[in-house]
Amino acid sequence: MITMVTLIDLVLFTLLGITAIAMLRIRDLFAVVMLSGIYSLVSAVIFTDLDAVDVAFTEASVGAGISTILMLGTLALTSTKEKTPRRQSWGALLIVLVTGAALMYGTVDMPAFGDAASPINSPVTDRYITASGEETGVPNIVTSVLASYRGYDTMGETTVIFTAAIAVLILLGSARTTDAPVTPRPATTRSLELRPILRAGAKLLIGPILLFAFYVQFHGDFGPGGGFQAGVIFAAGVILYALIFDMDRARALFRPAVTRPLIALGVLIYAGTGIATLFFGGNFLGYSAFNPHHPAHGQELGIFLVELGVGITVSNVMMTLFFTFCGRRRP
Amino acid sequence: MLPDLPLHLPPLHLAVPLMAAPVGVLWRRPVLAWGWAAVVSAVTLLMAVTTLVTVLGHGPVSYAVGNWPAPWGIELKLDILSALMLVLINGIGLLTVLYGRASVQSEIQASHQYLYYICYLLALAGLSGMVITGDAFNLFVCLEISSLSSYALIAMGKGRKALTAAYNYLVLGTIGATFYIIGVGMLYMVTGTLNMADIALHMQAAPVNRTEVVAIAFLLVGIGLKLALFPLHKWLPNAYAHAPTAVTTFLASTATKVSLYILIRVFFTVLNGAPLLASHLWAEMLVPFAIAGMFSASLVAIFQTNIKKMLAYSSVAQIGYMALGLGFGTVNGLAAGIIHMINHAMIKGALFMAVGCAVLRIGTSASGAVRVESWQGLGRRMPLTMFAFVLAGLSLIGVPLTTGFVSKWYLMMAAFEKGWWLVAVLIVLSSLLAVVYIWRVVEAAYLRPALPGSDTSRCEAPLSMLLPLYLLVAANIWFGIDTRFTVDLAQAAASALFQPVTGLNGGAQ
Amino acid sequence: MSWTSLIDHAIGHYNYWVCVVLMMLGFYIVIASGNLIKKIIGLNLFQTAVIMFYISMGKIDGGTAPILVDPEKVSGPVVYTNPLPSVLMLTAIVVGVATSALGLALVVRIKEAYGSIEEDEILAADRASDAKEQAQYAASAAQAAKTEAAQQGHA
Numbered sequence: 003m004i005t006m007v008t009l010i011d012l013v014l015f016t017l018l019g020i021t022a023i024a025m026l027r028i029r030d031l032f033a034v035v036m037l038s039g040i041y042s043l044v045s046a047v048i049f050t051d052l053d054a055v056d057v058a059f060t061e062a063s064v065g066a067g068i069s070t071i072l073m074l075g076t077l078a079l080t081s082t083k084e085k086t087p088r089r090q091s092w093g094a095l096l097i098v099l100v101t102g103a104a105l106m107y108g109t110v111d112m113p114a115f116g117d118a119a120s121p122i123n124s125p126v127t128d129r130y131i132t133a134s135g136e137e138t139g140v141p142n143i144v145t146s147v148l149a150s151y152r153g154y155d156t157m158g159e160t161t162v163i164f165t166a167a168i169a170v171l172i173l174l175g176s177a178r179t180t181d182a183p184v185t186p187r188p189a190t191t192r193s194l195e196l197r198p199i200l201r202a203g204a205k206l207l208i209g210p211i212l213l214f215a216f217y218v219q220f221h222g223d224f225g226p227g228g229g230f231q232a233g234v235i236f237a238a239g240v241i242l243y244a245l246i247f248d249m250d251r252a253r254a255l256f257r258p259a260v261t262r263p264l265i266a267l268g269v270l271i272y273a274g275t276g277i278a279t280l281f282f283g284g285n286f287l288g289y290s291a292f293n294p295h296h297p298a299h300g301q302e303l304g305i306f307l308v309e310l311g312v313g314i315t316v317s318n319v320m321m322t323l324f325f326t327f328c329g330r331r332r333p
Numbered sequence: 334m335l336p337d338l339p340l341h342l343p344p345l346h347l348a349v350p351l352m353a354a355p356v357g358v359l360w361r362r363p364v365l366a367w368g369w370a371a372v373v374s375a376v377t378l379l380m381a382v383t384t385l386v387t388v389l390g391h392g393p394v395s396y397a398v399g400n401w402p403a404p405w406g407i408e409l410k411l412d413i414l415s416a417l418m419l420v421l422i423n424g425i426g427l428l429t430v431l432y433g434r435a436s437v438q439s440e441i442q443a444s445h446q447y448l449y450y451i452c453y454l455l456a457l458a459g460l461s462g463m464v465i466t467g468d469a470f471n472l473f474v475c476l477e478i479s480s481l482s483s484y485a486l487i488a489m490g491k492g493r494k495a496l497t498a499a500y501n502y503l504v505l506g507t508i509g510a511t512f513y514i515i516g517v518g519m520l521y522m523v524t525g526t527l528n529m530a531d532i533a534l535h536m537q538a539a540p541v542n543r544t545e546v547v548a549i550a551f552l553l554v555g556i557g558l559k560l561a562l563f564p565l566h567k568w569l570p571n572a573y574a575h576a577p578t579a580v581t582t583f584l585a586s587t588a589t590k591v592s593l594y595i596l597i598r599v600f601f602t603v604l605n606g607a608p609l610l611a612s613h614l615w616a617e618m619l620v621p622f623a624i625a626g627m628f629s630a631s632l633v634a635i636f637q638t639n640i641k642k643m644l645a646y647s648s649v650a651q652i653g654y655m656a657l658g659l660g661f662g663t664v665n666g667l668a669a670g671i672i673h674m675i676n677h678a679m680i681k682g683a684l685f686m687a688v689g690c691a692v693l694r695i696g697t698s699a700s701g702a703v704r705v706e707s708w709q710g711l712g713r714r715m716p717l718t719m720f721a722f723v724l725a726g727l728s729l730i731g732v733p734l735t736t737g738f739v740s741k742w743y744l745m746m747a748a749f750e751k752g753w754w755l756v757a758v759l760i761v762l763s764s765l766l767a768v769v770y771i772w773r774v775v776e777a778a779y780l781r782p783a784l785p786g787s788d789t790s791r792c793e794a795p796l797s798m799l800l801p802l803y804l805l806v807a808a809n810i811w812f813g814i815d816t817r818f819t820v821d822l823a824q825a826a827a828s829a830l831f832q833p834v835t836g837l838n839g840g841a842q
Numbered sequence: 843m844s845w846t847s848l849i850d851h852a853i854g855h856y857n858y859w860v861c862v863v864l865m866m867l868g869f870y871i872v873i874a875s876g877n878l879i880k881k882i883i884g885l886n887l888f889q890t891a892v893i894m895f896y897i898s899m900g901k902i903d904g905g906t907a908p909i910l911v912d913p914e915k916v917s918g919p920v921v922y923t924n925p926l927p928s929v930l931m932l933t934a935i936v937v938g939v940a941t942s943a944l945g946l947a948l949v950v951r952i953k954e955a956y957g958s959i960e961e962d963e964i965l966a967a968d969r970a971s972d973a974k975e976q977a978q979y980a981a982s983a984a985q986a987a988k989t990e991a992a993q994q995g996h997a
Contacts, residue, residue, distance in 0.1 A: 008853070015860045022867040022887060031879055038883050045890055052901045053908070053923035057893065057931050064939050069886065076879060076946040080953040084877040085960045094874035102866040108519055108547030109862065114854025116903035118921065121535075123902065124525030126404050127924050135910045143908040143925040144932070152929055154344070154398040154407045158462065158474035159933045161351055165455050165478055166940035168354075169485035172448045173947040225909065230936060266355030273352045276344065280336035286344035288400035316936075323943050330950065470930055477937045484944055493955035497964055500948045504872060507885055507941050514892055514934065515865075522899050527926075638976065706979040709986060782990040784982045 014048050029084040031077055039070040055226040056144045063234040068320055071241060075327035139298035140223045140305060148228065149305040153287045157272050159230075160312050164269050167319040174326045204246040211239035219313045223302070229309035233316025241324050253325055261318040261325075268315025275307045342384055343396035343409040346419060346465050347475070349377055350458035357451040366447035367434050370454060374427040377457065381419035388416040393829075395467070403467065403837045404528040410467030414671065414826040418464040418594050421678055425586040426457050428682070432801035433579030435794070436689045439696070440577040441489055449489060453583070455482035460591050469517045469603070470527045472595065473510065476559070479591070480506050483584060487576040492700060498571035505568040509558030512551045519548035520603070529602045533834040536607040545609055552599050553615075560592035562619075562656055563626025566649045573645035574703075578689035581641060585648055585685055586678040593655050593674055597667070600659065601830040619660035624759055626653030631766035635773070641703045643770055644684055647729065650763065651677050657756070658744055666747035668820070668827035673740035675819050676728075676812065680737055683725035683805040690718040690794035690802065695787075705774060710783030717793050719778050721806045726771035728809040731764045735813040739820065857898040864891035876961040878952060882945045889938045893931045900927035 021041045042065025049058035113120030138146040219232030244252035276287040284291025289304025353373040360366045396409040459479025488499035523544050524535035561569040573581045604610045627650050634646035658670020695702040712719045728735035748757040783789050871884025908925035
């Protein structure tokens with residue numbers, strides 16, 4: 003049945019397709035990066051439409067926010083023009099067509115979109131939906147599954163972010179970067195500073211953004227959000243300040259001596275919560291053991307702790323990534 | 334209250350190195366970072382051996398993370414093969430850390446060495462996490478931990494080619510991981526679960542479905558990319574050739590092996606008893622790729638002037654042998670594949686360690702030190718290193734009384750059992766190609782005069798590098814003569830994998 | 843298959859088809875583009891399309907976001923959209939941004955080392971330095987052989 007939602011989806015998907023094709027064709031990398039930010043935003047709208055509010059939240063803050071900033075930083079250090087290729091790569095086209103055809107063949111037997119009786123709405127999901135409220139005391143099912151039922155995955159996810167920070171420090175954190183505020187500020191930063199509307203807007207926004215980050219961190223149990231989104235939003239606030247007002251002051255406040263131990267601390271809080279549950283007689287990450295009489299209270303405590311760990315690591319990793327990319331001088 | 338540690342070992346195989354990595358940020362002095370990595374590796378090896386003993390004594394172990402029973406929570410599942418992999422990963426890990434101190438000092442700047450050891454611990458955590466998990470999506474997360482840390486480790490190599498090698502590996506590795514995720518998503522769509530055993534139970538019950546077929550194809554291509562199965566091996570030669578030698582040693586002996594382990598898991602746990610397996614020749618499909626890889630990669634290896642790259646191409650060929658074992662689709666074939674996986678880890682570990690010793694002393698540019706010409710006269714200059722190289726080379730070729738012979742023997746037996754005479758002949762023929770490329774190095778080192786202007790005084794590698802090297806060489810000979818440990822374990826692991834999956838949580842419920 | 847069932851099938855699967863097309867556009871950018879930054883952007887596109895695919899499979903018609911509401915405040919049963927794909931894809935987004943950051947850092951270093959971020963120019967630079975090294979080592983190996991032959995002749 004064609005519903006309003008279907009129609010909205012159709013329009014948004016068409017937009018996505020056009021954006022993607024434009025990204026393929028355009029050779030100005032600055033434009034491509036901007037389009038990729040738009041692509042992420044449109045995707046986030048679709049995710050909201052598909053009831054995946056947490057994913058929408060994350061895609062908007064990461065895809066359209068952090069990723070775009072990192073790409074712009076890379077463009078500033080490299081070049082913004084893509085060379086025109088000499089010839090069409092038929093081999094690549096063939097591989098893509100074969101892969102796409104295989105996927106299309108695979109869709110034939112897929113359960114229909116939106117079907118409540120499809121296999122994934124199975125006993126596994128049923129328990130999450132019917133029992134998670136009592137078992138974990140957390141109304142946002144995405145949060146309870148993320149931090150408790152599949153908390154082990156999320157520990158790995160936090161480690162992946164930690165790994166990325168270490169890797170970027172290995173690659174870009176060497177002698178070329180200076181932690182001291184002697185780096186000449188990029189010309190773009192200074193020109194941003196001179197724009198009154200930007201300055202006024204940013205002044206108004208930065209406080210609420212940082213406040214909102216804390217709200218998302220501690221309210222993620224009840225509404226969309228959680229440690230990851232909060233960390234990204236907090237970092238975005240700091241990055242906004244650094245871009246528009248004062249890179250050096252932001253860097254001095256969140257200097258490596260502060261951020262690096264915090265990156266490590268977040269991972270340790272997460273895994274440490276897992277170890278702590280062992281001492282309370284539970285399995286690894288079995289938060290119920292924290293409070294044998296009220297398992298749900300134990301769950302709430304455990305989820306709070308691990309989300310805190312995620313938030314600390316993610317916010318500091320994002321800031322480290324930004325400062326490392328921006329602190330590097332153009333060769 | 335103190336927890337009952339042996340009971341909680343499964344999650345700790347991942348958690349211990351995972352927590353050790355952030356703690357490593359504290360020790361920035363290279364010697365402390367190295368000591369920390371060594372202590373952690375020793376502890377994790379001890380844990381792995383304990384787990385192997387437990388699994389051999391009491392059967393498979395299942396652990397419900399967070400006290401959530403599967404399929405709601407993530408299940409960790411340790412059978413003989415996964416316990417064996419744990420011992421292999423952590424054993425090689427400890428050896429490369431002990432060996433790597435001098436090598437890392439010479440190849441990586443002092444201010445970055447602690448980051449190197451953090452990355453190593455993360456790679457160890459990721460690889461261990463992959464072999465203990467019973468959950469298809471959790472495997473992806475652990476895969477990414479190990480992949481990201483590997484990209485960083487490879488990029489630490491001297492010279493700019495390490496950067497492009499890491500970049501290409503990153504792009505192809507991410508494509509592989511994304512294919513894997515597409516495959517898992519499609520399986521989830523038709524079965525409604527992510528637990529491997531639970532997926533198997535659902536697939537056993539249902540008729541063949543086109544979505545499943547495509548899902549398995551995507552899983553195979555994705556894992557094939559990470560495994561560097563011919564023709565998806567393009568990233569491997571440069572990555573191994575330009576990474577720091579200690580990294581090459583560690584990755585060559587563990588990372589591709591773990592990818593093979595995932596392939597085995599998909600075939601034997603996820604597809605356990607699925608009607609899909611009976612109606613499509615999935616396993617046999619591997620055979621042509623395996624044989625093509627054995628020959629083409631060995632032929633390319635013969636023409637390499639960079640010794641590390643030559644050994645890297647040889648690895649692609651050896652992955653062909655392992656995949657061939659899997660392709661036989663029999664208990665003995667699988668056992669032969671597992672035997673070769675263990676043996677090849679020891680062989681390539683020893684060969685790359687010997688290369689590292691030579692690089693340390695030749696000490697010209699990164700690519701110059703591994704050129705076959707630079708090795709001229711090395712037989713007199715570094716007799717112990719070269720002797721170890723020759724012994725490990727003999728094992729690679731498959732000379733009797735070495736582990737390489739044991740693997741090829743069991744592979745050929747498996748081929749005879751299937752009546753595939755031609756395949757058996759091809760195994761022997763491709764082994765002859767290994768003679769050619771190993772001989773080129775031996776000839777240069779013993780029979781060619783040293784390059785003009787190079788140092789010819791005798792100058793062995795330090796004992797800290799020679800000891801781990803000779804330990805691996807000794808293992809190559811020991812397990813070549815006394816085959817009980819490797820062969821018995823591999824056969825037990827293989828026959829356990831052929832057991833039908835009947836229930837969740839280790840079949841206990 | 844009748845026309846109506848075909849149309850039903852199309853309506854039931856168009857989301858997946860769009861996802862496949864978007865995946866392939868991203869995949870094509872990754873493997874066909876010679877620019878290292880564009881390849882990373884292509885990877886992002888590819889991964890976002892996979893995320894879209896997962897999220898599409900979780901949606902239930904008439905469902906709502908999986909945040910439990912107080913049953914006393916609503917009339918009738920509430921249908922929640924499947925939360926599991928969301929959980930998985932949150933992880934995937936994080937992994938994606940981690941990979942991008944690492945890839946971009948590599949691109950910056952490659953630009954510093956090669957002065958280019960175009961694949962073919964980098965390949966050409968590598969070939970040139972390989973050829974130079976090859977010639978240099980071949981010459982010294984030949985010289986070593988000549989010296990040895992002379993010494994043997996002398997003896």
